[in-house]
Amino acid sequence: MGIGSDMYRQQILDHYKNPRNHGRLDSPTFSHTGENPSCGDTITMDVQLADDGETIERVAFSGDGCAISQASASMLTQRLPGTTLSELNEMDTDDITEMLGVDISPMRVKCAVLARQVAQDGAKIHDGEIEIEQTKTEDDD
Amino acid sequence: MEAKESYPVNVGAIRSDFPILERNVGGDTSTPGEHDDDTTPLVYLDNAATSHTPKQVVDSIVEYYHGYNSNVHRGIHHLSQEASIAYEDAHDRVAEFIGASGGREEVAFTKNTTEAMNTVAYAWGLNELSPDDSVVLTEMEHHASLVTWQQIAKKVGAEVRYIRIDEDGRLDMEHAKELIDDSTKMVSVVHISNTLGTINPVSDLADMAHDVGAYIFVDGAQSAPTRPVDVETIDADFFAFSGHKMCGPTGIGALYGKRDILDEMQPYHYGGSMIRRVTFDDATWEDLPWKFEAGTPPIAQGIGFAAAIDYLDDIGMENVQAHEELLAEYAYDRLSEFDDIEIYGPPGDDRGGLVSFNLDGVHAHDLSSILNEQGVAIRAGDHCTQPLHDKLGAAASTRASFYIYNTKDEVDALVEGLDIARELFA
Numbered sequence: 003m004g005i006g007s008d009m010y011r012q013q014i015l016d017h018y019k020n021p022r023n024h025g026r027l028d029s030p031t032f033s034h035t036g037e038n039p040s041c042g043d044t045i046t047m048d049v050q051l052a053d054d055g056e057t058i059e060r061v062a063f064s065g066d067g068c069a070i071s072q073a074s075a076s077m078l079t080q081r082l083p084g085t086t087l088s089e090l091n092e093m094d095t096d097d098i099t100e101m102l103g104v105d106i107s108p109m110r111v112k113c114a115v116l117a118r119q120v121a122q123d124g125a126k127i128h129d130g131e132i133e134i135e136q137t138k139t140e141d142d143d
Numbered sequence: 144m145e146a147k148e149s150y151p152v153n154v155g156a157i158r159s160d161f162p163i164l165e166r167n168v169g170g171d172t173s174t175p176g177e178h179d180d181d182t183t184p185l186v187y188l189d190n191a192a193t194s195h196t197p198k199q200v201v202d203s204i205v206e207y208y209h210g211y212n213s214n215v216h217r218g219i220h221h222l223s224q225e226a227s228i229a230y231e232d233a234h235d236r237v238a239e240f241i242g243a244s245g246g247r248e249e250v251a252f253t254k255n256t257t258e259a260m261n262t263v264a265y266a267w268g269l270n271e272l273s274p275d276d277s278v279v280l281t282e283m284e285h286h287a288s289l290v291t292w293q294q295i296a297k298k299v300g301a302e303v304r305y306i307r308i309d310e311d312g313r314l315d316m317e318h319a320k321e322l323i324d325d326s327t328k329m330v331s332v333v334h335i336s337n338t339l340g341t342i343n344p345v346s347d348l349a350d351m352a353h354d355v356g357a358y359i360f361v362d363g364a365q366s367a368p369t370r371p372v373d374v375e376t377i378d379a380d381f382f383a384f385s386g387h388k389m390c391g392p393t394g395i396g397a398l399y400g401k402r403d404i405l406d407e408m409q410p411y412h413y414g415g416s417m418i419r420r421v422t423f424d425d426a427t428w429e430d431l432p433w434k435f436e437a438g439t440p441p442i443a444q445g446i447g448f449a450a451a452i453d454y455l456d457d458i459g460m461e462n463v464q465a466h467e468e469l470l471a472e473y474a475y476d477r478l479s480e481f482d483d484i485e486i487y488g489p490p491g492d493d494r495g496g497l498v499s500f501n502l503d504g505v506h507a508h509d510l511s512s513i514l515n516e517q518g519v520a521i522r523a524g525d526h527c528t529q530p531l532h533d534k535l536g537a538a539a540s541t542r543a544s545f546y547i548y549n550t551k552d553e554v555d556a557l558v559e560g561l562d563i564a565r566e567l568f569a
Binding site for chain 1: 172173233505506507508509512513515516524532538539563567568
């Protein structure tokens with residue numbers, strides 16, 4: 003077989019090797035961290051809101067883990083600016099799959115959605131809707 | 144590679160007993176079984192997690208359900224007698240397989256190794272351990288043992304100690320001597336590490352435990368399926384293993400215990416089948432091993448377990464061991480050719496039939512996904528040894544593990560799959 007992969011298309015690998023908005027923001031409105039305990043994927047999302055307190059202005063991520071989790075976080079930092087917190091909270095797994103542009107095998111979905119989950123939990127903590135210290139994906143191997 | 148390989152076992156004949164090895168993979172997984180979109184031949188290297196099941200074992204289960212399915216122990220009727228004899232005899236078969244001269248009285252069936260561990264931890268540990276006592280484990284324990292004793296120790300206030308591993312992934316036996324002292328009541332050690340492949344000197348550890356009056360529990364999940372085991376030569380007080388890692392069905396495992404210890408031990412589960420006489424006020428227990436098997440047991444699985452042992456004994460456990468060692472050494476040597484691969488555990492000529500490693504720059508889960516696209520089934524993750532992975536400084540690793548039907552060609556397929564990962568991630 004030549005160099006080709008269903009899941010590891012160029013876009014995923016590009017975002018993994020050259021992550022966008024990687025690092026920390028100087029003054030984020032909120033920050034949140036999460037992990038997949040079974041994979042060891044960890045992601046911290048820093049989110050800066052516009053003056054309206056609702057529109058996402060800038061996003062950065064840090065952490066490490068597999069290509070799927072890190073590429074998904076990188077792409078999300080480009081996708082989120084301009085959207086509102088309520089739009090963020092409405093994002094589901096299909097939206098992430100669409101953003102990644104590849105079929106994610108069932109066992110890897112938790113890697114793909116970690117960054118989204120961290121951003122959503124961070125937003126909910128910011129709004130006072132939930133109180134958790136860290137996001138953890140539920141399943142383990 | 145030469146056209147015809149010579150192996151310690153007849154791989155061709157063995158493979159024909161395992162229909163699953165003929166299937167292709169790679170298509171949609173939402174409905175089980177092989178479909179038209181599965182086009183990649185399967186290379187199954189995840190045997191330390193579970194082995195496949197030969198026709199002979201499946202046949203024994205079909206014969207039971209089609210021919211003499213019935214509840215055991217209590218029935219007077221014909222089918223119940225047949226089922227009872229087969230199920231009870233299966234205990235003797237398991238006892239014989241591990242050299243337990245006490246027969247069925249020394250072998251209780253459990254769901255798996257984990258349940259066997261919990262049985263001793265709850266039935267013995269919770270009753271016998273006190274705050275001044277210690278339980279000695281190793282840094283390479285599977286969570287089945289580590290978490291179980293950790294939590295029981297918390298309940299009773301006992302201390303848990305961990306025997307260190309050295310750079311090669313072997314136990315530091317000097318450290319073991321320091322840790323196993325007069326406070327020690329239980330030494331619980333894995334026979335072969337499911338992550339490092341290390342074969343531990345369990346007989347020496349048994350001597351050390353017995354010198355201070357402690358028991359030793361040997362976790363045989365990776366050893367009983369892959370080599371001859373004699374619990375009396377080891378002098379293990381307890382030994383546990385699972386059927387599904389040795390050609391048997393899931394849902395069945397065995398707890399071996401020395402007869403006098405099991406006799407003294409209280410039951411872990413209560414209910415039907417494990418009692419002799421019950422009044423509104425009290426109850427007395429059935430003989431060994433039945434007092435440890437409450438409720439309707441896994442009858443078909445127990446019979447299948449015995450059939451799996453028959454299957455392996457026909458091949459010969461010495462031959463199984465030789466085949467495991469051949470593939471482990473071959474895989475170790477092939478993976479050692481590359482500077483970008485870190486292998487965990489002892490050298491290739493001194494390990495069980497598995498190799499855990501990491502490929503530089505590629506997360507274990509990504510590597511597993513890429514290998515899966517080549518049809519190569521390996522395991523990626525922490526292999527239920529998270530504290531060990533913390534110590535190794537790796538969040539996860541990739542593990543290839545071998546069994547009687549694997550070939551060097553399949554190891555080569557793994558090695559070739561690594562090249563694809565390297566190219567993608569370059």
